[in-house]
Amino acid sequence: MATLQHRQRACWDGVRNYQARNFLRSMQxxxxxxxxxxxxPRPGIVGIGRIVSGAYPDPSALEPQSPYFDAKAGAERNPWVAVDVEFVEAFGDVIELMRLRSTPDLAQLPLLKKGNRLSVMPVSAGEWAAVLALR
DNA sequence: GCCAACGTTGGC
DNA sequence: GCCAACGTTGGC
Structure with a gap:
């Protein structure tokens, strides 16, 4: 987030989970x-960003020196996607995980479900408002 | 297509 | 560093 805020724009790459990839791909x-x-130390929601591109093949999957390199991916067949994002807002303080957990309107958020491993997930309009109310 | 082993993730 | 949980892999 700090880097994104400084640069204003960044490429969101490195997603290597198919379910998360599908959610990333659906973003407009x-x-x-x-x-x-x-x-x-303090896991939580730290701010807001905006998607500024459609999904495109994630170049980091093809770069051997990248931590996100996927030996099974190729230029012709790259299963992974990235999107471009831009900075919108940094919250004054982190909305900590424990606070999210104690918010009834967020009970259905996949993030808070036991054993969650999704790094990208949809947020409903109600959940969005509930998080904003915690700022 | 099943399923056990393995690897990874993320909170604590 | 530990552990719970789950996705992925590969043998069959």
């Missing part, structure tokens, strides 16, 4: 998304 230019930070 202009759509907003929440930016969730995981695997850090």
């Amino acid at each position: 230019p202009g759509e907003l998304f929440f930016f969730y930070h995981s695997s850090c």
